[in-house]
Amino acid sequence: MKENPHKINDKIRAPKVRVVGENVDVDIYSLKEALAMAEEQELDLVEISPKADPPVCKVMDYKKFLYEQKKREKQLKQKTTQVVVKEIRFGPNTDDHDYEFKKKNAEKFLKDGAKLKAFVFFKGRSIVFKDKGQILLLRLAQDLEDLAKVEQMPKLEGKRMIMILAPISKK
Numbered sequence: 001m002k003e004n005p006h007k008i009n010d011k012i013r014a015p016k017v018r019v020v021g022e023n024v025d026v027d028i029y030s031l032k033e034a035l036a037m038a039e040e041q042e043l044d045l046v047e048i049s050p051k052a053d054p055p056v057c058k059v060m061d062y063k064k065f066l067y068e069q070k071k072r073e074k075q076l077k078q079k080t081t082q083v084v085v086k087e088i089r090f091g092p093n094t095d096d097h098d099y100e101f102k103k104k105n106a107e108k109f110l111k112d113g114a115k116l117k118a119f120v121f122f123k124g125r126s127i128v129f130k131d132k133g134q135i136l137l138l139r140l141a142q143d144l145e146d147l148a149k150v151e152q153m154p155k156l157e158g159k160r161m162i163m164i165l166a167p168i169s170k171k
Contacts, residue, residue, distance in 0.1 A: 017034050019034045045059055083114075088105060089120075091120065099139075099140075110147045118165065120134075133154070
């Protein structure tokens with residue numbers, strides 16, 4: 001079991017503490033009195049500001065506090081979005097039917113909000129068709145211009161010519 005981030009009840013070492021919380025008179029008490037007050041309400045005494053003089057302790061239900069903190073963190077995590085990158089691979093001599101099929105998939109990926117990495121793969125001597133590869137990628141960018149914006153223009157990296165498209169966010 002991991003250590004609690006806060007000192008609670010008998011783990012608090014300060015002789016005097018400032019007590020805050022619901023149903024409590026905010027004041028400085030001895031540790032014994034503060035613990036008695038918390039016990040009386042069937043709650044915990046939690047040190048929330050150990051650096052203060054005297055340390056500030058709050059009377060609260062510690063388990064409930066931790067639960068709500070976890071819940072808040074979980075909600076924040078849900079709001080962050082994961083960027084997904086989908087790939088579509090062409091050859092320099094991809095015919096129209098294959099192109100249309102792959103374009104449909106690209107449209108689907110972009111509508112789902114994923115980025116698209118389209119690349120032309122050159123095998124062997126097909127590298128002499130660099131211009132065909134570039135034309136193919138630019139044609140794809142033009143066909144998808146209503147759904148996506150070009151984030152990276154086609155550029156040759158080794159035996160691949162890569163272009164990255166990002167979906168246009170709908171306001």
